[in-house]
Amino acid sequence: MRRRGLYALVAGSLVVAMLASASLAAAKVHRLFDPAPERVPTGLQIDEDEWSVIPSRITVAADPTGVVNFSIFNRGEDDHDFAVLDAQGQMQKVDLGPGARGDLVTSLKPGRNKIWCNLPGHEALGMVGYITVVDQYDAVYAAWEAEMNRMLGPAN
Ligand SMILES: [Cu+2]
Incomplete structure (x- = not known):
């Protein structure tokens, strides 16, 4: 017992x-x-009006098929369009009437990409911006590496 x-x-x-x-x-x-390394989104929203082109985020990644998805809103009172150069250097654009919403799915070169309204004079009035396209794997690895360095302190 x-x-x-x-x-x-x-x-x-x-x-x-x-x-x-x-x-x-x-x-x-x-x-x-x-925190787990965050995947970089493969899509973003664009707000346009007189006279700006505002991306919802500055950094995007191409999705596994190599494309970026734009969802564009013309919140202005005039016609606008939304233009980018694809990975082959060809202009891709979508026309948007006042209050209209449109989509653009296109390849983009890695690095800094200009986004703009291609209607005459609109870019000069301020309808231009830039986004950066990164490689998804590189971005996740960089986030992971930064977190490891933060936890472990500087190596020496
Ligand atoms: Cu415009």
């Missing part, structure tokens, strides 16, 4: 110790990936 009680105590302690170490390990694993 006494021995059985001892066994129960030892077994119970072992279970407690195992649970504790398991949760410690889980906490460590969780910590390594918290």
